[in-house]
Every structure is written in C-alpha cells, then in structure tokens.
Amino acid sequence: MISRIDLRGRRLSRRDLLETLPRPELDVESATAAVEPILADVRSRGAAALRDLAERFDGVRPAHLRVPADAIAQSVAVLDPAVRAALEETIRRVRAVHASQRPVGHTVQVAPGAQVRQRWIPVRRVGLYVPGGLAVYPSSVIMNVVAAQEAGVGSLAVTSPPQRDNGGLPDAVVLATCALLGVDEVYAVGGAQAVAMLAYGADGSEEVDGSVLCEPVDVITGPGNVYVAAAKRLVRGAVGIDAEAGPTEIAVLADATADPDHVAADLVSQAEHDPLAASVLVTTSVELAGAVESKLVDRVQATRHAERVAQALSGPQSAIVLVDDLDAGLDVVNAYGAEHLEIQTADAAAVAERVTSAGAIFVGPYSPVSLGDYMAGSNHVLPTGGCAHFSSGLGVHAFVRAVQVVEYDADALREVAGKIVALADAEGLPAHGEAVSARF
Structure with a gap:
C-alpha cells in the first residue's frame, strides 16, 4: 500500500x-493557463461572472453572492450544541495563542535628538478563503479570522464555495462559525474566482446598496486547491498572499x-x-x-x-x-x-x-x-511543499506591516550633515547631499 x-x-x-x-x-504553472481567463472574466464582469462560474464549477447558481445576514444568524440557531461548544473552545484557545503574537513597537535613540521608531500597522482589509471541496473547513474560518482580528484588521471578508445542499450558500457550519466570530461579510464564491473577487473587487448593484458587491482587499490568506494556488500566484503583487498552499x-x-x-x-x-x-x-x-x-x-x-x-x-x-x-x-x-x-x-x-x-x-x-x-x-494554515524552509504558518504577522518613523531635530541632523554629503557625493548623487546642506 x-x-x-x-x-x-x-x-x-x-x-x-x-x-x-x-x-x-x-503543477501550479500549468493551472495558471486555466485560471488567467477566470481572473480576467471576474475583473471585467463582476457579479455576473461569479454567478456563471459558480454554476460551471460548483453546480449551483447562487441567488445571493453575499450571504444575507439572516442566513448567517440562522446558521447559529440550528448549530449542533456539541459542535458549537467545540468551535467556541477552539476560538478561545486560538485567540489566546494569537493574542501573544502581537508585535510590540520600539524606539531607538540613535543620538541626542535623533530617534527611529518602528510601528506595527495592521493592513486595512483582508480576504480570507475557506475551502469547500472534498471537505468543509469551519476550523479554517477560525484560523484565518482570529489571526486577522488579533492583528487589529478593521475589515474582514470571508469567502467559501456555494454548496448545492445548502441552497447555494456556503456550508452551514462555516456560516455559523463566521457568526460566532462576529464576521458578517461572507460570500458564496469559491475557487480562483474568489481570489479574483478579493484581489480586484467586483461590482453587483443587485447585491448591496450602490454598485459594489465586494471591495478589493490588501491581503488574501487561506488554503485551497491547485487553482486557488495558481490564482494567488497571479494576483500576488496586486495584493499580498500568505502562500501558495x-x-x-x-x-x-x-x-x-x-x-x-x-x-x-x-x-x-x-x-x-x-x-x-x-x-x-x-x-x-x-x-x-x-x-x-x-x-x-x-x-x-x-x-x-x-x-x-x-x-x-x-x-x-x-x-x-x-x-x-x-x-x-x-x-x-x-x-x-x-x-x-x-x-x-x-x-x-x-x-x-x-x-x-x-x-x-x-x-x-x-x-x-x-x-x-x-x-x-496553534494555527493550522501552514506552508506545504517544502516552503517551510523559508516561510511560516499563518499568524498575526501575516496581517501587519512594520513602518519606520524617523525623527531628527536640527542639531542631530547638523551633526551628520557632512557625512551624508560625503556619501552622496561618493554615490554620484549630489542632490541628496544638497537636500541636507540646504537646511543649514
């Protein structure tokens, strides 16, 4: 065997x-050929493309691409009590571990009047993909959402494939888990088309007030099949991704x-x-x-x-x-x-x-x-295919950025002005030095 x-x-x-x-x-490379037209279609036609692609790949045409709030709430009401207790305990434990991962800023006093601070700033908006093919993964909802919440992300969108046996909505336990976590922006969209929707946004005036179904995100995380991995590879650069799972x-x-x-x-x-x-x-x-x-x-x-x-x-x-x-x-x-x-x-x-x-x-x-x-x-969204040689599992770090804040006063700049001019001249960039000497 x-x-x-x-x-x-x-x-x-x-x-x-x-x-x-x-x-x-x-073979992610080969899958990109199949995925490229899907990304282009969603980028061009928005909600209409998402419905057509759901019918083609998931065998169901969702009446609602954005899951109605009452459907999310109802999923909790009918949730098996034993499953709810298990989900709530998982949330508690995952939250405790991820709260400890929040990075702490620091300030270095380089010289009198000269300081460099490092601030950790959460990304503005994230898209969290939850698979729904051979199995459904409410646990993956927890792993993605809790890490983003503990990072301080203000806007979260969860997307998971529509299920024929749930009226074209994502799996009922997936929806219930979103409700337990306080997530109300959930989409019945799967596969490469979900990655495209998150990366580029999608219009669809019949779904929400105004003309936008889904606003674009800054980071996409979550595991998926080879087509999801290929789509993440293609949108990387337009958005950040965790990994090609x-x-x-x-x-x-x-x-x-x-x-x-x-x-x-x-x-x-x-x-x-x-x-x-x-x-x-x-x-x-x-x-x-x-x-x-x-x-x-x-x-x-x-x-x-x-x-x-x-x-x-x-x-x-x-x-x-x-x-x-x-x-x-x-x-x-x-x-x-x-x-x-x-x-x-x-x-x-x-x-x-x-x-x-x-x-x-x-x-x-x-x-x-x-x-x-x-x-x-711990988080179960982890690097595969040998990527553990150079990357980490999902955590708070995936949703924050380090920003350096530089603050010098006049005396501190004056002290190093000559050295800056010398380095600028050595690099053949005299205007760099002049930008300093002009202040004195």
Whole structure:
C-alpha cells in the first residue's frame, strides 16, 4: 500500500535528499493557463461572472453572492450544541495563542535628538478563503479570522464555495462559525474566482446598496486547491498572499519506542484530506515500519474515505523512509520541511529542538496533528511543499506591516550633515547631499 525508501548505509547530501524524498505532483504553472481567463472574466464582469462560474464549477447558481445576514444568524440557531461548544473552545484557545503574537513597537535613540521608531500597522482589509471541496473547513474560518482580528484588521471578508445542499450558500457550519466570530461579510464564491473577487473587487448593484458587491482587499490568506494556488500566484503583487498552499502533508519521525497504531492513525488522518495528500514515516526501526504497514491495512479498510486514503498512501508522495539513526532521520525531515511534523521518539522534546524546517512540530505521543487542526491553539494554515524552509504558518504577522518613523531635530541632523554629503557625493548623487546642506 505504501512504498519504502531505504536510506540505511547511505548519507545523502541535501541535494540528493531533495531529489529522493517523495512529493505530491502539483503543477501550479500549468493551472495558471486555466485560471488567467477566470481572473480576467471576474475583473471585467463582476457579479455576473461569479454567478456563471459558480454554476460551471460548483453546480449551483447562487441567488445571493453575499450571504444575507439572516442566513448567517440562522446558521447559529440550528448549530449542533456539541459542535458549537467545540468551535467556541477552539476560538478561545486560538485567540489566546494569537493574542501573544502581537508585535510590540520600539524606539531607538540613535543620538541626542535623533530617534527611529518602528510601528506595527495592521493592513486595512483582508480576504480570507475557506475551502469547500472534498471537505468543509469551519476550523479554517477560525484560523484565518482570529489571526486577522488579533492583528487589529478593521475589515474582514470571508469567502467559501456555494454548496448545492445548502441552497447555494456556503456550508452551514462555516456560516455559523463566521457568526460566532462576529464576521458578517461572507460570500458564496469559491475557487480562483474568489481570489479574483478579493484581489480586484467586483461590482453587483443587485447585491448591496450602490454598485459594489465586494471591495478589493490588501491581503488574501487561506488554503485551497491547485487553482486557488495558481490564482494567488497571479494576483500576488496586486495584493499580498500568505502562500501558495499545496496538498497537505505529514511526516512522522519515529524510533522503536513509537506505537505503530498511533503512527498509522496519524498517517491516515492526513491522507483523508485528498488523494494527493502526503504521508511520510521516517524511522530507525524496521520492526516499526512493518508494524505500521500492517496497521495501515486495517485502518484504511475501516475508515470512511477508504478509497481516497488508499490512493494517497499508495501515491508517489507517500512513503516509509528507513534511516540508520536519529541524526540521519533529522537530516531527512529537515530536508523534507513538512507542513506537519510529528516527533514520536524517546526524548522527543530534545529531538524536536533539533528540527530546523517544519510548518508545525508536534512533540510526543499525545500531540497528534489532529490536535493542531482543531484545538491546540496553534494555527493550522501552514506552508506545504517544502516552503517551510523559508516561510511560516499563518499568524498575526501575516496581517501587519512594520513602518519606520524617523525623527531628527536640527542639531542631530547638523551633526551628520557632512557625512551624508560625503556619501552622496561618493554615490554620484549630489542632490541628496544638497537636500541636507540646504537646511543649514
């Protein structure tokens, strides 16, 4: 069901590891050809294009592109009490973690009368994308919205695909989660067309007073399929984006002390997302590898999405990687840069401190990735496809900008005026120096 890669007796260079380790096959570049006309259509025709595209891709023509306020409120009224309690606890925990992420400004007194301050300013408006294809993600509403709210963003728009079984509105639990978070601007728009609407804005006088359906945003965040990723790539520059999210992935670094049933359950949990999802076990134990393979057979047969899970586990993006020791295992997981990395080894906390590339690290047998998906308090919008080598998961930082404020008085400027003139002349930009000397 799942392939093996045996690296025992070999110590590969980082380059060789990157070429050897499994990855999902995701061609964002090719998807851009399909997405470009969608972006142009939405930019040109606004609400009319959004309705046509919903009918084409989602199989439903929404009566309301902007979800009516009473539909959002009603979704809370009919929400299962157990689900509501779980959502409210998730919100509480995620808010507590993200409140601690707010950056603090500071002032440096460079010299008497000379100071440079750094201010952190939230972006004006954000667009938050919530997927709704093979599964629906109220948890992603929380991860996106809470981070933006804790950053101090004043205007938030959430968009999620229309669902045929909910009258052309987004999933009812997604709407209820928006209500619990106090978000009242929600759109029944999915896919690349949602990214276009957020980036460029869209007209639609039949939707709201005036002629505008949706105002453009400054930043777009949230995961999606390859077409959403391609659309985000194309609008980047017009707006900021968090990342081009690819298929989800889990890597588990384990030794002989790990419970094979726990490991198998965690690999299946991520494979459940998508046939392209990646599940990778890196282990020093041949015995554990064999036991996990056996447990996978049982768990795949018993799980609800067995066909999808089996396809993901048997795909080229999933594997069991055998290594000589934990040092070699750390080389592998650091080269892989997993979205989610579990450490199930003896002294897991110490091993986790040696990890340099991962979207999020889950330490020990009682910190499964599913905990992070819902209730840990951390954010589950994380870098995929090796992007953890250079980028972070979603957080308050995605919605704020650092602005430097420079304030010198006359004496402080006079003190450095000659040096500024000397540097300006050395660079062949004498007017720069003259702009200083003109003051004296």
